[in-house]
Amino acid sequence: MLLLTPIGAHLAFFALLLSFLLNFSMVFTKVRITGYLAFRTGILLLIRTIFVR
Structure with a gap:
């Protein structure tokens, strides 16, 4: 679970970016x-203004 938390944070940051x-x-x-x-x-x-004049 400690290994998955930084990966989840990186994924969330990458998705936000x-x-x-x-x-x-x-x-x-x-x-x-x-x-x-x-x-x-x-x-x-x-x-149009040039051609009108």
């Missing part, structure tokens, strides 16, 4: 997608 990294990568992907969409929308609005 893995879930944190997964959530961080998901948030980063969402931010990147929204940033790309906002960038594309801004370019389209800029082209």
Whole structure:
């Protein structure tokens, strides 16, 4: 039982770190997608205003 406790603690820490990294990568992907969409929308609005003038 004494041998299993550090292994369990390491596994719990590893699972926590893995879930944190997964959530961080998901948030980063969402931010990147929204940033790309906002960038594309801004370019389209800029082209539209240039062509209207």
